[in-house]
Amino acid sequence: MQIPQPPLAVAAGNPDDQLNIRIAWYYYVTHMTQQQIADHFGITRVRVNKALATCRETGLVQFRINSPLASCVALEHALQARFGLQRATVVPSPEDPAQIFRVLGVGVAPTVEAQLRDGCTVAVGWGRTLRQAVRELEARSLPRLTVLSLLGGLHYGSANNTVEIASSLAGLFGGAYYYLAAPVFAPSETYRDMILAEQSVRAVLGQAREADLALLTVGDLTERSLMLELGLVDPASAQSLRDAGAVGDLLGRWLDRDGREVDHPFNRRAVGLSLEDLAHIKKVVLVSGGPYKADIIRAVLGRGLVHELVIDEAAALRLAEG
Template sequence: MQDPRTDFDPVNAEHQLTIRIAWYYYVNNMTQQQIADRFGLTRVRVNKVLANSRETGVVQIRINSKLASCIELEHGLQELFGLGRVTVVPTPEDPRMIFRVLGVAVAPTIHEQLFDGCIVAVGWGRTLRQAVLETQSRVLQGMTVVSLLGGLHYGSANNTVEIASSFAGLFGGSHYYLAAPVYAPSAQYRDMILAEASVQDVLGKAKKADLALVTVGDLTERSLMFELGMVSPDDARTLKATGAVGDLLGRWLDRDGVEVNHPLNRRAISLELEDLKRIKKVVLVSGGPYKADIIRAVLLRNFVHELVIDEATAQQLLEQGI
C-alpha cells in the first residue's frame, strides 16, 4: 500500500532520489556537498530535497529528551487545568513553523494510544494535517477514524475528509466523515442535515471514540476559517462583538468557554461540545500566543484530558491563570 503521507509514486525516480539523499545525509552522515558531488547535483538542490523530505514526512525526527523549562510548564498546566498529561515543546522562531512543531510533538502521543479495534475522532486544520505526516504507520485491525465536523466542498489537504482518510490509511483502517459543510446555509437546514441517518451514524461513532484529536482556531486573519472564506470579515466583527475569542469544531467560544450567541453557532455541523465528554480521551494540540485565549477557554470546559502546546503559549496560559 502506498504511504498516504506522501504523493510520491513508490517507483518514481524522483522519489527514489529523495530517499537516497535523505539516507546518505541522516544515516550515513555525509555532508550536503558530498551528496551533491555523488549524484551530480548542486548543493542548493540537495538542500531543497532534504527540506521537502521533512515537510512531507518522509523523514521524521524524534528527540528523546526534554528541556527543564518545558517540564516545569507541563507540571504547572497539569495542576492549573487538571489535565492528565501536558507536552510542551520549544516555540519556533518562525511562526509559520508552529504547525510542524506541534505535529512532531503530538505524533508519539497518537502512536502510543492506538490499538486494534479503536475508534479515533479527528477535527481538521493545518496542525492535525502535520500530525498525520509525522505519525508512524503500522497495521491495526478494525481501526476506525471518524470526522468530528463537516468539511469543504472541494479537495484540500487540511479538510476533514482528507485528514480522516489519510489518518486511517496510516493504519489500514476505515474512515467516516460528515457529508455536509462546516456551516449550513441556515439553522433550519442544519437541523435537517443533523437529522439524516448517515450523519447520526457518524456522530454516534464519534461519541464512542477511544481518542479524539482536536485543535482550535483564533479570531484573526491567521485562522484557516478566514483563509478559506468560511468566516467573512463581517462575521469576524459580529463574533468579536459577542465576546468570541476563537472556535473549537466550528463552535465559537468566549473567554470562559461558553458558546456565544451568534448565527454561525446555530449553523455549525459538528459534534456537540458537551458530547466530547463522552469520549475516553480528548487531546488538544494547538499553539501560538495568539491562540492563548481560545486554548484557555477550551480547557475551562473540562473535556480535554491531554494538551500539546508550545512553550511561549504555555507560559502565557500560566500567567493568565484560571
Template sequence: MNRSAPSTVTPLTEPPVDTEEELQARVAWHYYVGNLTQQEIAHRIGSNRVRVNRLLAASRESGMVQITINSRLAPCVALEEALAKRFGLEAAVVVPAGADTESNMAAIGIGAANYLSRQIETGQTVGLGWGRTIRAVLRAMPQRAYGPLAAVSLQGGLSHCPSINTFDIVSDFANLCQADGFLFPVPIYVSSQAVRDTLLQEDAVRETYERARQSDLAVLTCGDLTESLVVTYGINDPQQVRELERAGAVGDMLGHFMDADGEAIDHPLNRRTVAVTLDDLRKIQRVVLVSGGAKKFAVTRAALRGRYPSVLVTDEETAQRLCEEP
C-alpha cells in the same frame, strides 16, 4: 557446421534523472544517515548549501523524514506538570518552541504524534478534527497497524478549501493506521438551524454523528479569528467575523465559536454548525487538543477554561504564558 547463437545487444540507456522527491530522499539520506555536512552533500549533487537546506526542509514538511528525539527537556517536563495541575488535565506534552509559525506547528505535530502513537489501541474509535495543525500531526505519525480501528470525522467539511479538507485528514489517518474511515458527507455550515437538524436525521449523517460522539479518543485543534481555515474558507465574510468578535468570540473549536471562558457564544452561525457539539466533547473519554503559537493563545486558553481537553500538546512559550497568567 556449428553456428553460434546470435548475440543480443541491449543498448545502454542513460540513467533517469532524479525527480524532486528522489533528490529530497537522497539528500536526507546523506544528511541523517550518512552524517555528511550540507556542504559535502551540495558538492555530491552539484549544487549549493542553500538548495540542500531547502531540500531537507521540504523532506521534513512532506513527512518523508520523521524525527523522534528520545529525550525530555527538564523545563518542558516541569511545564507539563504545571499545566496538568492548573487546568485539571490528565496529561500535557510541551515541546521547545519553533523559530517561526511553520516550524512551531511542525514541532507541536511531532510531540502530538509521539504521544498518540503510544495511546492508540486496538478496537478504538478515533475522532479527528481538522486544520493545518492536525495535518502536521499526521505528517509526523509513523505508519503502523494497530489492529481493528475506526477513524471518524468530528465535523463536516468545506466545499472549497485548496490546502486541506476534513476528508483528507480522515483518509490520511486511515492509511497510516490501516483504519476504517467514516466521514461527515455534509458541509460544516449550512443555511439554517432547521437544515442542520434535518441533515442530522439522515441515516448516513446520523450514523457518523453518533459514532463521532462515542469516540474513545478525539484529536483536534482550535482556530483563531485571523488565520484559521474555518474563518478563511468556511465563513469567508469579514463582516460576519466582525460580528463574531462583537459577540465575544476569541476563536473556534470544531467550527463552534467560543468566548474567552470557553462557552459557545450566542450567534446564528453556531446553530448552523454540523459537528460534534462542545458539550459532546466533554463526554469523550480522552480529548487531545493540539494547539500553540501566539495567535492561538487566547483560543487555546478558552478551550482549557471550558474544560474540553483532557490532554494538551503545545509549545514551551505558550505553556509558559498559560502557567504564568493569574
C-alpha cells in the same frame, strides 16, 4: 531522527518521491555527504538539498529529541494542576511563527502514537496543526483502525480539510475512514437540522461519540484564522462574533472567554459533534499553540473537555500567568 516507512501511495509514487527517499536514506542513515550523494546519482548538490528539505517538510524524515527542557517541564506541571489535565506537553516556541504547526506536530506525535492500537477508533478535527501532526506520525500496520471526522468540511480539496486529514491518518496505518458529507456551517438552521438527521451523518457522529481518542485543535479570531483565510467566516461575521464575545472556536462552536458558546447564528448552523457529546469520548487530546490562541485554549480547558494538552511554551506561559 526517524525515516518512517511511507504510506503505500508514496512508496509506489512517482520517481521524484522515490529519489527523495533514497537521498534522505543515504544522508541520514549512511552519513554520505551531500556532494557524495550528488555524485552517486549524477545530480547537483542543490537538488540533494531540496530533496532533504522536502522530506523534512512532508514528514518523511522525522526528528525526536528525547530530553525535556526544565522550563517546559515546570509549565507542564503547572498546567496539569491548574486545569486538571492528565498530561500536558510543552514544546519550545519557534522563532519563526510560521513553524508553529510543525513544532506542535512533532510535539503531539508521540502522544498519538502511544494511544493507537489495532481496532481503536480515532475522531479528528481539522486545520493546519492536525495536518502537520499526521505528517509527523510513524506509519505501521493497524488495518482495523477507524478514523472519523468530527465536523463538516470544505467543498473542495485542501490539505487542511477534514476529509484529507482523516484519509491521511487512516492511510498511514491501512485503516478505514469516514467523514461528514456536509459543510462546516450549513446555510440555515433548518438545513443544519436536516443534515444532522441524515442517516450517514448520524452513523458517523454516533461512532464518534464512542471513540477511543479525539485529536483536536482550536481556531482563533485574529487575521491568522484559518476560518477567515478560507472564507468560511468573512470579516464582517468575524467582527459580529467578537461583538458576541467569541474568542475562538472548537469544532466550529464559537466560545467566549469562559468557554460558553456565544449567541450567534454560526453556532446554530455548525455541523458536527456537539461539545456535550465530545465529553463522552474516552481520551481527548488538544494540540494548539501560539500566544494569540491563549484565550480560546484557556476557554476550552475551562470546560473540562480535554484530558491531554500539547502546547508551545509562549502560549503555555500565557495560560500559566492568566
